[in-house]
Amino acid sequence: MNCRKIEPLLSEYLNNSLSARETLAVDRHLSECNACARLLNEMRQTVSLLASAPRREVSPDFMANLQARLAQTPAPTPRRVWRDNLRAMFRPRTLPAWGMAAAACALLLFLPIPRHVITPPPAPNDTPVQTADSIAQIAKNQHVALTAYSPLDDLAAANLAASSADLENEPAGERPAR
Amino acid sequence: MKTCRDYLTFRFGVVLSVAVLLTAAGALCVTPAEAQTREPGVRSSPTHPPFPRPPLPGAGFRRLSPEDQNRAREIVRLYLRQGSRQPYQAEERTRLFRDRMIESTQIVKHQGPGRTRIEYTDPPLLQGDILLVNGGRIFKYIRRQNRILEGPVPVEEFNNRAQALLQGVIKGRITVRVVGSEQIAGQNAAIVEIRPVRGGAFFKRLWIDERTGVRLKIEDADPQGNVISTSYFTRIDYSPSFLPRDFSPASLPNVLHEPLLPDTPPLPNVQAAQQQVPYPIYEPSLPAEFTLTGVWVAPPAGQPVTILRYTDGVITFALFQHPVRLPQNAPERRRVPPARLINGAARWISGDRSYFLIGNLKPETFRQIVSSLP
Incomplete structure (x- = not known):
């Protein structure tokens, strides 16, 4: 396993909530990787620091008030759905279809267009x-x-x-x- | 879900590209000229068996003496000088002998020179139409279009043509002869045949009332003697009582009048007309017996149309021309002129010019005209 896969597991590793197999993998990686070992130490220090900090008591209705205030908070700005859909339309999987359409348009642009398709403006003395x-x-x-x-x-x-x-x-x- | 959306997007892309290709193919395949020929609602003319044309009654008549020819001249003179002054009201039937016969019936009211009213009673398509000639003008009321076309008909022009006809008869350019007599609408009529000596071979026969000089019947015939068209009275009243409004334009429906021809007199020659149009006027090559009788520049729809009118002394034809814009790949049939006149008319396009000819001409004369025009 590499660092990118190990880092998300470090928090659960500290809590001893990983499976035996994952714990073994993390142990093996930490023995070889100083960066991840240092990160684990920093996480341990943070946890111990928070554990030693003084605790404050909250009122019994704290959670109820918190939920009520959250409910009153205005809704966040809606996500720009069209932008997401646009991104979805140009996913790699759809690129061949767009390629066909683009090729068809390019083909039309380069086709020799007969003169009659582009009708010239009528001369003043001409009659259709x-x-x-x-x-x-x-x-x-x-x-x-x-x-x-x-x-x-x-x-x-x-x-x-x-x-x-x-x-x-x-x-x-x-x-x-x- | 994502797979479904991707699939739909893929299909959208395919459909879009196919639509683009089909639209482009359609635009390339349908030319403007073809699109113009697809006129909705216009039916193609039905085909009909040939209609047998009646031969002229004088086809096998005996050769006439000089006395008979003098008599024919007198009858023509009677027709031109007295017949136009005789008031009458008549029922007239007109027949055109084409692929199938076309017929109309109308009431003709004539009060004097330049005062005639024709009211159509049949067929239903023409019923209610009126032709009114009065005060040097002609009014054509078309009921189904609810409009009036108006143009000048100078009385002096009519008199000039009558004078030219008499002069042509006197000087021998036009031959007239009485080829028989017949009762038309209860009146005794002399049948006068009028031919140009060196003309287009088409000729006319007039049934002239020997008492009043009124023309009771007229026939146009081709060089073989086949009748092309005829108009004849089925009844006539020489003591009619007309209403004061009968010959007044105010008697026509109150609709917009559209000009048919310019109010100015006909131009004397092509040079005078050339100053009024921005394009060169082309003159056809014609047999020597045809002469120009008038030139008009008419501006329908803002497009000046030049009208050249020719006569051999008996029959007349008119050539209309104006510039036209034709697509390069227009159907070839529009560019190829017909080999002959069909029902007395032909339209063709040559170069930048559209031509329209109305009249009766021999095929060789028509071909000469067509080939002489650029």
């Missing part, structure tokens, strides 16, 4: 494609207005054609009879 769809519908209505300019054009047919997309998509029940 979806807007162009609505412009096409506006164009059909403008064509209706322009048809009214000409004596040879069929205004009603132009207007029906402008609505044809909606009519062709209407449910069968709403179709005109042939």
Whole structure:
């Protein structure tokens, strides 16, 4: 046994409360280790000093009063549980999972990103494609207005054609009879 | 307890990393262009068997004498000069012959030059819609959208086109001939066929009331003689009693008016339009018989759209263009122009430009236009 294991046992060694096996181990260590022997001596001197000190009598209700005051003492500042949980999340056992997540993120960072993913801000004269769809519908209505300019054009047919997309998509029940 | 917590933490780490990977994969796989094509609620157009198009009645008519041609010119003159002044109220039916026929029925009220009101009664989708032309303006009320689109229709422009048509007939650029007669809505009508001599081969037939000059029926036909669209009166009243409000914009629902076209007259040429738009206007290459009849710069949604309108004397088409921002990896189909006009319209994107063409053109003419534009 080394010093780190022997030191916690010295107090019980003084009280003769160790098992025979532990007592033998401590004896064997103390015979070889001056530091632990010196520590044991200091502990013995402290115990004897305390034993020789004068004793004071306390009132019979001392313990009851002590418990009551302890109960009135404000609760200690709560421990920062989240910090402990955070530490627990990064225990060595969980590091492989975090490593995978970090590797995935790093992989994404280094992947070549296609240009379309990063959409440039629209230039003032550009029109998004979806807007162009609505412009096409506006164009059909403008064509209706322009048809009214000409004596040879069929205004009603132009207007029906402008609505044809909606009519062709209407449910069968709403179709005109042939 | 510790083991359980460690296990849960391990699982959390695994799930987090998988979620990160899946999110990244999704972002890389779905392009913005694809996302734009996924419009919720828009149904794909159903497929229908081809609808048989009726042949024109004059397809096998006899060759006409010069006297007949003179008569045809007189009837056209009657239509242009007297027919527009004749008040009437009529029920009109319009049919578009496409993959399947589309039909509408409307009440037409005409009080004189530049004063017409069309009230849709069928189909249900158009029921309640109104087209009102009055005071040099056109108002299109769309009931289902509860809005009014408004634009100018100068009476002088209409008169100029009528004058150009007469001039084209007189100078032989446009041929007119009477190909028959027919009763339409109880009225005797002469069937006049109007073709450009060197035009886009599409032509028109008008059924003109020989007594009043009112156009009772009109057909647009392709070069093979197949009817593309037609509008005809089913009944007509030449002594209508109109309400004072019938031709007033105040008769329309009180909703916001949205501008369709600029109030200024059409621009005379592309150079004038070029000063109003920040992008170069591209002009298509066209067969010699087509001439520019007007240029407009319309600002819908703050985006100036240039409209070039051409005619061969009989049929007209309009080319709309404006810059567009298209993602580099947009689906190729958006960039490839269609080989021909579908139902009289085509839209395509080339370079930084979005084009939209409305009109009836031969496939070769359309291809010439497309290939000439950058």
